[in-house]
Amino acid sequence: MSDINNRVRKQIMGYIVSQAIAAVCELGVPDKLSNGSRLLPDLATSVGADADALGRFMRVLVAEGLFMEEAAGRFALTEAGELLRVDTPGSLRHLVGLMSKEAYTVWGHSLHSVRTGKESFTEAFGRPYFEWLTDNPSASDEFDRCQAGLVEVRLLPLLNRDWAKTTTVVDIGGGAGTLIETLLGSHPHLRGTVFDLPHVVAESASKFCSAGIGDRTTVVGGNFFEEVPQNGDVYVLSQILHDWDDESAGKILGNCRRAIPRNGRLLIVEQVLPEVATAHPMALLDLHMLVLLGGRERTATEWRRLLSGHGFTLESITPGPRSSVIEAVPA
Numbered sequence: 162m163s164d165i166n167n168r169v170r171k172q173i174m175g176y177i178v179s180q181a182i183a184a185v186c187e188l189g190v191p192d193k194l195s196n197g198s199r200l201l202p203d204l205a206t207s208v209g210a211d212a213d214a215l216g217r218f219m220r221v222l223v224a225e226g227l228f229m230e231e232a233a234g235r236f237a238l239t240e241a242g243e244l245l246r247v248d249t250p251g252s253l254r255h256l257v258g259l260m261s262k263e264a265y266t267v268w269g270h271s272l273h274s275v276r277t278g279k280e281s282f283t284e285a286f287g288r289p290y291f292e293w294l295t296d297n298p299s300a301s302d303e304f305d306r307c308q309a310g311l312v313e314v315r316l317l318p319l320l321n322r323d324w325a326k327t328t329t330v331v332d333i334g335g336g337a338g339t340l341i342e343t344l345l346g347s348h349p350h351l352r353g354t355v356f357d358l359p360h361v362v363a364e365s366a367s368k369f370c371s372a373g374i375g376d377r378t379t380v381v382g383g384n385f386f387e388e389v390p391q392n393g394d395v396y397v398l399s400q401i402l403h404d405w406d407d408e409s410a411g412k413i414l415g416n417c418r419r420a421i422p423r424n425g426r427l428l429i430v431e432q433v434l435p436e437v438a439t440a441h442p443m444a445l446l447d448l449h450m451l452v453l454l455g456g457r458e459r460t461a462t463e464w465r466r467l468l469s470g471h472g473f474t475l476e477s478i479t480p481g482p483r484s485s486v487i488e489a490v491p492a
């Protein structure tokens with residue numbers, strides 16, 4: 162078979178690889194191999210899998226370079242596979258969580274998105290994703306955990322900013338509060354507010370107390386389409402606006418504009434797509450945002466336009482290892 166034929170076949174069957182990764186991660190296979198190689202029957206018993214079936218999953222993932230078969234039936238992690246462990250620095254395990262289960266099911270309905278320009282989650286589950294999460298606590302906790310896993314890398318460009326003149330940071334859609342916890346942990350003069358849906362922030366206050374920052378933090382449950390907390394001098398929107406189309410993103414920005422003081426600042430931690438379409442890794446995320454949520458990733462031109470349409474001037478874009486910090490001030 163020609164290389165082209167093989168390549169297209171692999172593309173067509175690509176989700177088998179991603180879902181095989183999700184299945185072995187759910188079983189904890191990469192973690193069971195963290196201390197070295199194991200024989201298949203022993204590995205299968207330790208994770209509660211059928212040995213023959215697990216061997217067939219491993220065959221595919223060995224071909225993908227995630228595991229190696231050191232000797233017949235003895236499997237180990239490769240350097241790439243190490244990234245699937247829960248506890249490894251730079252772990253991608255949170256991404257496996259975000260791309261499987263409901264996220265995978267929703268892609269079976271993606272034809273709806275390409276036809277209408279709308280999200281497909283409602284087609285698959287009866288209502289939009291964030292509404293569905295409200296009544297599915299274990300999926301919601303898993304989502305918050307996976308997001309928190311991403312915050313570490315996203316935070317780097319934020320942590321490196323000069324915070325000397327800032328008093329209070331308000332994290333809008335701050336999820337599990339990891340960003341505020343890390344920021345306040347390394348900047349003892351800062352105060353922080355976490356704002357998110359009530360069920361998401363229900364446990365946050367006690368978490369902040371345990372982390373020793375209870376006296377410097379405020380937790381507010383609410384809906385950013387109605388209003389957001391006042392009295393911050395820096396507002397953070399991390400991975401929020403890409404969840405929404407321009408109209409909804411504009412409503413969130415409008416509410417931030419009403420809350421933010423004239424000398425305040427808005428820091429948007431998001432991806433910036435190149436102006437010209439290329440095989441940019443974020444193009445995949447852009448498509449996922451459309452299908453899951455009806456959202457989108459944006460180019461610098463689109464960011465400038467969206468911000469200026471809702472009372473902000475884009476001042477700068479600072480690229481980070483994963484996301485950029487888009488800094489804006491009230492116009």
Ligand SMILES: C[S@@+](CC[C@H](N)C(=O)[O-])C[C@H]1O[C@@H](n2cnc3c(N)ncnc32)[C@H](O)[C@@H]1O
Binds near residue numbers: 334384385
């Ligand atoms: C993609 S997550 C980003 C979380 C966090 N900022 C981060 O960087 O990891 C989007 C967040 O928006 C929150 N959210 C969704 N709809 C909301 C609403 N109407 N009002 C307030 N928060 C909302 C979700 O609960 C979730 O925590």
